[in-house]
Amino acid sequence: MDLNDGLRAILKDHVSWSKRRLDCFIGLLLALIQSRHMNLTQLAVNFGGQATLKSRYRRLQRFFQTVVFDYDAVAHLIMQLFDFKGQSYYLTLDRTNWKWGKANLNILTLAIAYKGMAVPVYWLVLNKQGNSNQRERIALLQRFIRQFGRHGIQGVLADREFIGDQWWQWLTDHTIPYLIRMKDNQLLTNRRHAGKPVQALFRDLKVGEQRVLRKRQRIGDQWVWLNALKLETNELLVLASNRRLAQAIQVYGQRWQIENLFQCLKGRGFHLEETRLTRLTRLTRYYRIKKVMALQAIAFCWAHKVGEWKHRAVKPLTIKQHGRPECSLFRYGLDELNNFLLKTVKSADEMLRFWILFLCPPTMIDYDRSRSGKITLRI
Structure with a gap:
């Protein structure tokens, strides 16, 4: 059985x-x-087969034109790969967008924070420029909850564009904690501070200091807890939450993981922006860029898991003087996978290892510390 046979047996x-x-x-x-x-x-x-290059190119075109993807099945596969089901996690929400010719590519992505790199689960192609609206955010969260429930969600982390009364009220009604950054000039609406900007409550903060207000404040129609940190750039980081969190700033730091994800899908990994599959129509099945995201999400997950294995069992990543590792787990695994695929002769043990790393969640894998790279399953 070769590598393709093993992957087919897993994916079918x-x-x-x-x-x-x-x-x-x-x-x-x-x-x-x-x-x-x-x-x-x-x-x-790089596509295998004996056909001519032109025939292979046309086959790939037809695949993205005609094949219908079940995105719920893709989401279940991704959740299984990391054993997220039954666990607690933070969801991160953000957009990635770019322009090719006259086409605006704008993708709203819901991901799970995981070891410095968010794992994409659902995504929504926005056939427009600019921010998502509240209805689109709610629809994305509803789809996730229908498949996986809301009990594992520790909170939703998002940047400044993800504000709005309807959106915040929906999260509160469904008992989902949120931690969302606000603009520091956002106006308060409670009686005591009506018309004042949020930054007025934190004027005395010094660089590096943070504060959690003891009482809730009203923003629009919502009563929220406010947390703030004075950044080294002298900018004020203000967070709104429907629950009081003592470590809100530290928790919100996990939001940056979705930015790391986009870097992996784009310039530092798979160069998503180089795709020319930009056609959008009213029929969901023809959202080719959404299918591209599914392909990239599965490839990202595989590379990340291989990077975890290599870091733990073969050679730990070197920590540089700035305190960060020499590269991400994703890049570490991608290089290892690429090196494996370039080999003309692949041993049965090597292929079995990469099947296991693709299929089984990290919690089911034991790593040999002798740097042999051997892995065994926990039955």
Whole structure:
């Protein structure tokens, strides 16, 4: 059994495609890891098979044109890969956007904070420029809750664009904690401070100091707890929450993980911005960029898990003088996967290892500390 056979056996339990379409997806997955470019021309070069380059390119075009993705099945696969089901986690919400020609690519992404790098679970293609609206955010959270419930959600972390009475009230009604940054000139609406900007409550803060107000304040129609930190740039970081959190600033720091995710999907990883699959129509099945995100999400998860294994069992990442590792777990795993795929001869043990790292969550894997790279499953 070769690597493709093993991946097919794993994925067929999660998608209802024919063998031909499943083989095409696996070929795309391996080509993306090797080329690190989400451009069909680059992918066709690394796509296996005896067909001509032009035929391979056309096959990839047809795949993104005609194949229907079950995004709930993709989400369940991703949750299984990291064993998120039954665990507690913070959700992060943000957009990534860029422009190709006249096309605006704008993707609202819901991810789970995990070891410095958020893991994407659901995404929504916004056929417009600018911020998402409250209805779109609620729809994305509702889809996640329908599939996985809300009991594991410790909170929702988001940046300044994710404000709004309807959105905040929906989170509160569903007992979902949120921690969302606000603009420091946002006006208060409670009687005592009506018309004053939020920053007026934190004027005496010095650089590096933080404070949690003892009483709730009213923003719009919502009563929220306010936390603030004076940054080294002399800018005020203000957070709003529907629950009082003593370590709110530290918790909110996990929001940056979704920015790291976008860097991995784009310039520092798979170069998502180089895709030319930009066509959007009213029919959801033809949102090709949404299918591209599904492919990239699965490739990202595999590379991240391989990076975890290599860091723990083969060679730990070196910590540089600035206190950060030499590279991310994702990049560490991507390099290892790429090196493995470039080998002309692959041993059965190597292929089994990478199947296990793709299929099994980290909690089911034991790592050999002797640097042999051996892994065993916990049964």
